[in-house]
Structure formats: C-alpha cells, structure tokens
Amino acid sequence: MFRKYFFLATFSILLLSNSAKSQETMMTDISYVFLEKLIATAKENYPRMNNYEGRIKIAKTTVGQEQLSWLDAFSFSYIYNPNNTLDLAVPRFFNGYQVAFNFNLSSILQKPGNVKQAKESVKLAQYDLDEYHLTLETEVKRRYFTYVQALSNLRLQTKLSSDALNVSNDVKTKFEKSEITYEQFTLMQMSYSGALQSKIAAESNFLIAKASLEELLTKKIEEIQ
Template sequence: MNRIFTVVIVLLLTAFAAPQSLRAQNSIVSDISEPYLQKLIATAKANYPRVKSLDERVAIAQNNVSRQRLSYLDALTFSYVYQPNTTLNLNALQPGNVDGSATGVNNRTSIFKGTQFGLFFNLGSYLQKPFAVKQARRELTIANNDVQEYLLTLATQVRKRYYTYVQRIASLKLQTQAAIDAEGVMKDVKYRFEKGEVTVESYNQARISNTQQIQAKITAETDLFTAKADLEELLGEKLENIR
C-alpha cells in the first residue's frame, strides 16, 4: 500500500510540473519577428558570396552588351597611303655609278600624289552584329533571372533557418523548465525517501528522470547552437550584430 501511495505521489508531482512547463511555451508564433526576419534576409543578400558572384556575372553580361553594340564599328576599316612626288634612286647611290644620276632622285609622275585616305566597309561582319547583340542581351537576361531566382531561394532558406532557430529557443526553454521541475520532484522524493515514506525504487526512478531531463536540456542547447550556426552561415555575420 505504501508503494502504491509513493507511485501516486511521484505521478502527481510530475503531472503538476509538466503543465507549468507547457504553459511557459506552447507556441512560437509570438516569438517570430517579421521585421527582424526581413533584416536577416537583407543581410544575407548583401553578404552571401554566391549573390556577389551572380552580381558579377550580371556586370560582365552588361559589359558584353555594350561591347557588342560598339562592335558595329568593326565593319569599318580606315587606312591611308602616302604617295610622294619624287622617290629616292637607290642605284644612283651605288659606288661606280656613271649614268649621271648622281643626285639619287627620280622625278616621277603619278595620278595620285600626296596622302590618300580610304574607308572600307565589311558587309558580312556588319550583318553578323545584330545577332551578336541579341545574343548578348539574352545572356544578360539569363544572368538577371539567375540572380532573381537565387535571391528567392536565399530568402526562403533564411526563413526556414530562422524558424528553426526560434523553434530551438522555445525547445530549450521547455527543456530547461522540465529539468527544473524534474530536479524539484527528485528533491521532494529524496526528502520523502530519507524519511522512509517512499521506496528506493521510487527514489531511483526520480533520479533517472532527472538525469534524462538534464540530458534532454543539453541536447536542446546543442540543437540551438547548431541552428544559430546554420542561420549565420547564410548571413555572413553574427546574429548579435544584427538588430
């Protein structure tokens, strides 16, 4: 009869402690801050290395569009030729020259004299430019789409990890309260055991329950630190620095 009474007492103490821990944290909705979450998303977009790489690809694509537009000028080729009125007679300068052209200068008549300029147009190259510009624009569009797609993905990842982080905080609060309650129950059972009111089995069961709650609290702490690290991986910054 005494043993049954002891078991009933332990169960009542545990049942009394459990609802208090549940009332302490029965929802995480009130702990979620949408403004703070938006700050986290903005921080991730500003710091995450892949976002920066995608932005660089967009910049490269924009430069390529500008380069292809300017390449229309490649179809035009400018050149010039200089035609002097007189030329140097190299034979007259050779040793032993006896033909009387000792001056080494030939007077010659040419249709074109002086400097002539030329502008050449490559039709085939010109016709290819619209396709090159269109291709560059498509590459720019793809680069912009890749950025927008990844920003959506990154925002979703931040949201999920933030929710997990908040959930881990709530779980730790529950486990902390449960550990406190289990310790209180154990102390009460220990007191009753020392007075001879409960059996050694009941006392050992209370000790085991207390140890399990402590272990559950340690696990909850580890889960919280892991969730925090996962979230900070996307942010590129400590949560404590984001207010």
Template sequence: MISGISYPYLERLISIAENNYPEMQVKDYQIKIAKNNVTKTSVSYLDAFSFSYYYRPTQAIDVSNPNLFNGYQIGLNLNIGTLVQKPFATKEAKAQYKIAQLQQTSYKQNLVAEVKKRYFTYMEQLTQLKLRSKSYTDAQSLVTQLRSKFEKSEVKFDDLTRALILASEQNQFLISAEGGTFAAKAALEELLGEKLENIKPNGN
C-alpha cells in the same frame, strides 16, 4: 506555438544574407559582365569599318610603279560579313544579360526562402530548449523535495527513484535540445556570414 519570432529582425537577416553570401556576389558580377558585353557589342559595329591612308610625295611618275595620284590617299573599307553578324551578336548579348538577371532573381528568392526556413528552425529549437530547460529544472526541484522528504521518511524510496529517473530523462532531453539549437544557429549563420550575436534587432 513558436515564441520570439520577429519579422523585422528576419528582414534584417535576409538583407545581411543578400549582401554577404558569396553566391549572391557572384550573381552580381555576372550581371555586370553581361551588361558590359551588351555595351561592347553595341559599340563593336565600328569593327566592320576600317580606315587607312597613304602618303605619296609629289614627284615624277615612276615608270616601273606608275601612280597617277600624289599626296595623301585615304581608304575606307567595309566588311559586310562582320556588319551582318553584329545584330545577332548584340541580340545574344542582351539575351545573356536577361538570363543573368533572371538567375539572380531566382537565386535571391531561394536564398530568402532558405534564410526564413533556417530562422524558423532556429527559433523552434530555442523554444524547445527553453521548455526542456524548465522541465529539467522542475525535475531537479522535485528530486530535491523528495530527497528531503525521504530523509524524513515521509515518502517511499520508489518515489525518489522515479523522480531521479525523470530528472535523468529530462537532462538527456535538454542536452539534445542544446545540440539542436547549436546546429540550427550554425546553419543560419552560414547564410549570414557572421554571428547572430553581432546582429542586433535595432540594427546597431
């Protein structure tokens, strides 16, 4: 049984990962860009219209360039092709916005699952480390006791030898457990963007 698991602390780690992990920030920016594109395409309906004006001073008619109208002349042009394309562009922009949202949701779910996985692995390694540390301490204590008894001729040399071998094995197990714990801790901190020592359970 893995001991020391705290689900409130795990939720805090998940929240930190969501805020700090670079790829989550990329997804946030992608959503903002997609949302801005929806606004741009909605407003761009005005691009189909063009307004122009021309001022011709009042004067005698120029025979070489006759113009019946004097003063200000206003023109409004409509580009049908551009106008027809706008609904499709708006629909595509909204689809891209929806895709960006779904991609963020999917990535967030994967990130949450990965944080949980690495947290549980880390806690498992910590539990193993505690057990291996206790086993090594017990083995060392046994060696000390048997050495004292051997010096008093109360036990055989073979008994002391077996205790020394056991202590050596437990030491190797302890080293392996320490390495596994450090690796699991580093893997979890990779997602968090900061050291576990800096993240207190009470949120301070």
C-alpha cells in the same frame, strides 16, 4: 511494480503540466519584422549573391562592347610614298599619301544579332538573380523557423530540468526522512538525469540551428538589430 510506475508517471505528469503552462506555442517567438531584416542581410552579404550580380555586370559590359563594335566594320589605312622614290619590291604608281577605306558588310549584318543576343544575356542573368532571391528568401525563412523552434524547445527543456531538480531535491528530503523507498528515490534520480540529457540535446539542436541560419547571414544574429 505498480507503485513504481505509478510514482514515475505521476512525476512526469507533474513536470509536463507545469512546463506546458510556460510554453504552449512557438508562434509568439516569431517576429516577421526581424525575419525581414534577416532576409535583407542575407541578400546583402551572402557570397553567392556577388556571383549572380557579377554575371549581370559582365552581360551589360558585353552589350556595350557589341554596340561600340559597329565601328569595327570600317577600317582606314594610308600609305605615304615620297616623290622620286623607287620601290622595286612593291611598285607604286602614285606619289604622296594614298588613303584607303574598307567596309565589311558581313560584320555589319551580324551586329544587330550580336547586340540582341547580348541583351538577352542580361535578361537571363537578371532572371537567375531574381530566382535566387526567392530561393535565398525561402531558405532564410526555413532556417529561421527551425531556429525559433529550437529556441522554444530549449526553453521548455530548461524549465523541465529546473522543475525536475526541484522535485528531485524534494524527493531526496523525503528519502532522508524515510518517507519514500529507495526504489522511488532511484527512479526520481533517473528521471532527473533524463531531463538533463534532454536539455543538453536541446542546447545542441539550438546551436546547430543558430549556426545554420548565421551561415546565410555571414554574421551573428545578435549583430542584427
């Protein structure tokens, strides 16, 4: 029993020590220049950005409408009554054109407040956009770092499975030469299967992280230069 676990432990230490030399940190895989390109792409393409920018456009349009609506307080009307025309329903005492100007004082007094409120709506819409810029930027960074982590782990697990395959082939040769027991050979095969399963899990995590990041970019990472 002791020999079985000693053999398995020795094999695991051998794989980890060889692979650790090739992948000691993920920091070397991080490119902040590329990250800035990802952030810019997300701000340009992510659909929700259009929602916030559309609110600003609507708010600015409302300001223009309120500023032009000053003229709504004034109204003009005229009546034309030809000479020698008798209208018993609406008697008129003057002939020819009759012009009338109307002035709505209440509307005039409300205009400054309406214009100010419309301008405040523009500011609020801009604040919402600025806030979402920060939120989107943070989310892109988080997903990018997760993506790099998954990529680094995939490289590590790929190296581990490759090393496990080499050791497995070596152990198989020794088993065929009766240099090791069947139990040791079986343990090696189990370890190799475990390495393959870890690699498959790493591949899945990498694809999920990649898809999550590309969701914000609305395009493939490979398309961004």
